[in-house]
Amino acid sequence: MSVVLECRSLTKKFNTITALSDINLTLERGKIIGLLGPNGSGKTTLIKLINGLLKPTSGSIEIAGMAPGVESKKIVSYLPERTYLPDWMKVSQAIQFFSDFYGDFDTERAYDMLKRLNLDPNRRLKSLSKGTKEKVQLILVMSRRADLYCLDEPIGGVDPAARDYILNTIITNYNDNSTIIISTHLIADIEKILDEVIFIKEGNLNLHSSVDAIREKEGKSIDSLFREVFKC
Amino acid sequence: MKGAVNMQWELNTDKPVYLQLMEYIKADIITGVYKPGDKLPSVRELAAQATVNPNTMQRAFAELEREGLVYSNRTTGRFITSDEELINQLKKQYITGIIEDFLEKMEQLGLDLDEIISYVTKISQNNKK
Amino acid sequence: MLRKLIKHDLIATGRYLLPLYGIMLVLSLVNRILSAIDIYAGYFEIIKILMMFAYGISVVASIIVTFVFMILRFYKNLLTDEGYLMFTLPAKPSQLINSKLLVSLLWNIMSIIVVICSLLILFLTSKRIDLIHSTLDNIFTSLKSEFGTNRTTLIMIELILLVIISIIQQTLLIYVSIAIGHLVNGHKVLASFVAYFAINTILQTVMTAILLIGGYVTDVADININIIDLPQYAIAFSLIVSSIFSTLYYLITNYIFNKKLNLE
Numbered sequence: 001m002s003v004v005l006e007c008r009s010l011t012k013k014f015n016t017i018t019a020l021s022d023i024n025l026t027l028e029r030g031k032i033i034g035l036l037g038p039n040g041s042g043k044t045t046l047i048k049l050i051n052g053l054l055k056p057t058s059g060s061i062e063i064a065g066m067a068p069g070v071e072s073k074k075i076v077s078y079l080p081e082r083t084y085l086p087d088w089m090k091v092s093q094a095i096q097f098f099s100d101f102y103g104d105f106d107t108e109r110a111y112d113m114l115k116r117l118n119l120d121p122n123r124r125l126k127s128l129s130k131g132t133k134e135k136v137q138l139i140l141v142m143s144r145r146a147d148l149y150c151l152d153e154p155i156g157g158v159d160p161a162a163r164d165y166i167l168n169t170i171i172t173n174y175n176d177n178s179t180i181i182i183s184t185h186l187i188a189d190i191e192k193i194l195d196e197v198i199f200i201k202e203g204n205l206n207l208h209s210s211v212d213a214i215r216e217k218e219g220k221s222i223d224s225l226f227r228e229v230f231k232c
Numbered sequence: 233m234k235g236a237v238n239m240q241w242e243l244n245t246d247k248p249v250y251l252q253l254m255e256y257i258k259a260d261i262i263t264g265v266y267k268p269g270d271k272l273p274s275v276r277e278l279a280a281q282a283t284v285n286p287n288t289m290q291r292a293f294a295e296l297e298r299e300g301l302v303y304s305n306r307t308t309g310r311f312i313t314s315d316e317e318l319i320n321q322l323k324k325q326y327i328t329g330i331i332e333d334f335l336e337k338m339e340q341l342g343l344d345l346d347e348i349i350s351y352v353t354k355i356s357q358n359n360k361k
Numbered sequence: 362m363l364r365k366l367i368k369h370d371l372i373a374t375g376r377y378l379l380p381l382y383g384i385m386l387v388l389s390l391v392n393r394i395l396s397a398i399d400i401y402a403g404y405f406e407i408i409k410i411l412m413m414f415a416y417g418i419s420v421v422a423s424i425i426v427t428f429v430f431m432i433l434r435f436y437k438n439l440l441t442d443e444g445y446l447m448f449t450l451p452a453k454p455s456q457l458i459n460s461k462l463l464v465s466l467l468w469n470i471m472s473i474i475v476v477i478c479s480l481l482i483l484f485l486t487s488k489r490i491d492l493i494h495s496t497l498d499n500i501f502t503s504l505k506s507e508f509g510t511n512r513t514t515l516i517m518i519e520l521i522l523l524v525i526i527s528i529i530q531q532t533l534l535i536y537v538s539i540a541i542g543h544l545v546n547g548h549k550v551l552a553s554f555v556a557y558f559a560i561n562t563i564l565q566t567v568m569t570a571i572l573l574i575g576g577y578v579t580d581v582a583d584i585n586i587n588i589i590d591l592p593q594y595a596i597a598f599s600l601i602v603s604s605i606f607s608t609l610y611y612l613i614t615n616y617i618f619n620k621k622l623n624l625e
Contacts, residue, residue, distance in 0.1 A: 014623070015546075032285050048624075051449050055620055073451040084445040086373065086438075093372075100365050101450050164283065171280045191245050192284045211285075212248055221245035 001065055004029045004148050004179045005050065009059035012045050019045040021203045022059070029147070030176035032193055034222070035183040037200035038230055043183045044081070046200070047150045050181075051078050064147055074103065077146035081153045083133055085125055091136055092121040098140050110143035113169065131162050138166055142173045149180040155189060167193055191222040199229055241282035249284055253292035256282075261301060261312055262323045272302065272310040362452045366460035371467075374434055378427060378468055382475045385419040389479035392416050416483070420476050427472040431465040432535050440543055444624045454618035458536070458611065465532050466525070512593065519596045526603045533610035534560060540617040564606060571602070 005027040012020040020042045027033060035043050048054040049061050052068035063072040085094050091114065098105045114121060117135060125133055138154060151170070155163045170180060171193055182190060191197075191211065199206035206229060211222060218225055243252050260266045272278070272293075279289040293310060296302040300318055304310045313319070338348050395409050439447055439457060447457055504513045538560065542553025 031287070053445070053448055053622060053624060055622075070451045070453055073449055076449075078445075078449050080445045082442050082445065084442050086443055088373070088376065097369065100369070101362075101452075167283050168280050171283065171286060172276060174276070174279075174286050188245070192243060192249060192282075192288075195285055195287050212250070212288075215246060215248050219246060223245065 002028050004064055005181075006062045006065075007046075007059070008061075010046075010049065010056055010061050011058045012042075012049060012054060013057045018203055020049070020200075023205050025198065025205060025208060027179055027181070027196075029179050031195040032170070032174060032180045032182065034187070034190060034194040034197040035181050035200065036185065036187055036197055036222075036226060037206075038185060041200045042203040043200050044152060045203075047078070047152055047181070047183055050148070050150055051076060075147040077102075077141045077144040077149045079137055079141040079149070079151045079154060081156070083125075083130075083137065085133075085137060085140075087126040088124065090122055090124050091119065094125065094136065094140060095121070098144070102144050104145040106143045106145060110139055113139045113143070117165075131158055134158060135162065135165065138169060142169055145178075147178055149178065150183070151180065152183045153185075154182060155184065155186055163189060187226050188221070188223040194222070197222055199226070201230065241284075243282070243284070250288050250291040250295065253282065253284065253289060254295055257292065257296060258301065258322060258326075261319060262326055266312045268312055268314045268316055268319060270312045271308075272312065274309065363456050363459055366450075366452060366456060367464060370434075370438075370460050370464040373438070374431065374464060374468060377430065378472075381419075381423055381426060382472070385416070385423050385475065386479050386482065388412065388416040388419050389482040393483050416479075420479065423472050423476060427468050431461075431468055431532070432539075435461045435465070435536060436539055439618075440539065440624065448618075448622060448624070454622075455615050458614055458618065462529065462532060462536070462611075466528055469528050469532075470525075508592075516592055516596065519593070519600065523596055523600055523603070526600060526607065530603045530607045530610070533607050533614070537610040537614045540614040543623070544617065544621055560610075568602065 003026055005025065007023045007025040010020060010023040010025075011018070023046070035046065037043050045054065049056060050063060050068065052073060061068060063076060066072045089097070095107060095110050098110070099107050111121065114136075117132075117139075119132065119136070125136070128136065134154075138151075141149065141151070154170075155166050158166065167190065170182070174180065182194070184190060194211050196208065196210050197214070198208045214220070214222060214225060220228075241253075241256060243249055257266075257272075266272070273281075275286050275289050275293060279286040282289065293302060293304075297304060297310075300315065301313055301322065302310055303313060335348070343351070392409075392412050395412055398405075437443060439461070448454070450457075501513065504516075508516065535557065538553045538557035541556040542549045542551075545552035
């Protein structure tokens with residue numbers, strides 16, 4: 001099926017706080033999509049819902065027609081904002097881990113990308129700088145042949161050279177059967193690689209449009225439009 | 233007029249990117265960086281180089297194909313047209329465009345045609361030294 | 362999937378626990394060697410005492426550290442940053458719990474076995490082997506004469522089961538306390554402790570109630586129980602109650618991980 005994500009009236013509440021409200025969203029395959037919004041707008045909540053880390057309060061969410069669960073996790077590759085690999089592991093052990101648990105993991109490609117970084121697979125994650133650790137996690141996530149990639153703030157807090165590397169990795173791993181969702185608040189840096197953007201404002205879906213349509217219609221960059229929409 | 237192969241791709245984000253990509257590739261064709269019949273790098277390669285979405289680069293290629301500057305062979309990839317006539321026409325279009333812009337600016341500065349030619353000749357001779 | 366989870370848990374925990382056990386075994390060997398050397402000098406006596414002391418600590422440490430470490434592993438691997446990795450694996454939360462539980466059980470039992478081995482290394486001589494053999498023989502003979510051969514075997518098996526189920530129950534009690542603590546918004550650790558004590562109290566109350574009611578019922582119904590049968594009834598009863606509570610703790614933990622997970 002060509003639809004890789006479908007949200008219908010998706011709502012998530014935490015006690016009295018509504019993090020996401022009545023989200024209706026359909027995402028097609030083969031796109032790089034920006035999930036944009038300020039901190040606390042509900043982006044991370046949506047990503048957690050996609051990954052089965054949270055359960056909806058009401059409404060539904062389906063990945064390639066499946067509710068979040070064991071089967072959907074096989075086709076979703078997730079890069080969270082934080083370091084989620086155990087510190088004691090060597091890079092090679094982390095690769096082994098992914099290879100063990102994910103049938104779609106391409107070990108050769110992972111080692112290839114590592115080599116281009118000049119990173120010794122025998123090093124322990126503990127000994128790596130924060131930026132390098134993030135690159136390793138990105139490599140692991142992008143080495144999976146998943147249907148949906150969820151990258152949560154992949155370029156936040158990273159130097160410009162690393163940012164280029166990360167964007168380059170995303171572009172070269174693109175294929176027209178998979179969709180990549182990039183959640184970020186650093187829009188100017190990534191807007192050239194996006195097909196579509198989604199604006200989430202205070203838990204609501206504010207906009208879902210192709211990037212070209214915005215540039216042609218509004219004559220602005222996504223970054224400018226974002227600043228308008230989210231003016232404080 | 234800047235080609236992209238030897239320089240960075242500088243792209244404006246408030247205009248459609250695919251149009252800008254086309255301009256860069258056309259510039260490379262006109263200046264001879266891509267010769268007639270040359271094989272273009274793959275969509276993904278160029279997209280990575282330019283740090284743009286592969287679909288955007290794809291769209292640029294498709295438009296260039298429509299204009300006849302590029303043709304694709306399904307198995308071997310995309311090639312610059314061997315139609316030198318077409319390329320020369322494009323070159324002429326660019327040259328005309330640049331000169332028209334230049335003339336407009338010179339007129340704004342209040343120069344007439346003779347003065348323009350005299351300035352052009354003098355500066356061109358200086359540059360040769 | 363479960364096998365892979367277990368393999369990974371073993372690797373992650375073994376790298377700390379195996380050296381610990383190794384040290385304990387080495388210390389027992391060292392002490393064994395030292396006790397065989399005949400040097401009567403003050404400093405040597407001090408070394409011997411220190412080594413024995415170190416060994417003693419390593420024994421206690423092995424058992425306690427194993428238990429505590431496995432609890433911390435459960436918390437760290439599932440409910441801190443690593444939880445983002447574990448809960449997005451294509452595995453059911455029940456499989457995650459099962460893996461942690463089984464590996465915990467394994468190491469807890471292993472720690473006891475290794476301690477026994479180290480004691481054997483320390484003390485075993487051919488004379489003592491005979492002594493242990495004859496003592497065990499005596500115990501079993503007198504048990505068998507009291508309870509009969511079959512029943513004795515049954516009681517032995519039940520006792521081993523009881524030890525295992527008790528370890529499982531204690532572990533699951535802590536797991537469910539951690540899971541309940543996770544539901545609370547701040548002070549999760551405090552909430553876990555509160556949950557632990559609350560559940561324990563409920564458990565004690567229920568047990569006492571059952572015993573009282575049981576006692577009353579057997580009184581009123583004039584049921585006579587043979588003293589001979591008592592150990593079996595007691596053990597069987599403990600097994601059943603432990604199993605019920607263990608299952609309850611498991612189901613609650615599983616429910617929380619399935620429906621109420623909320624990683625920071």
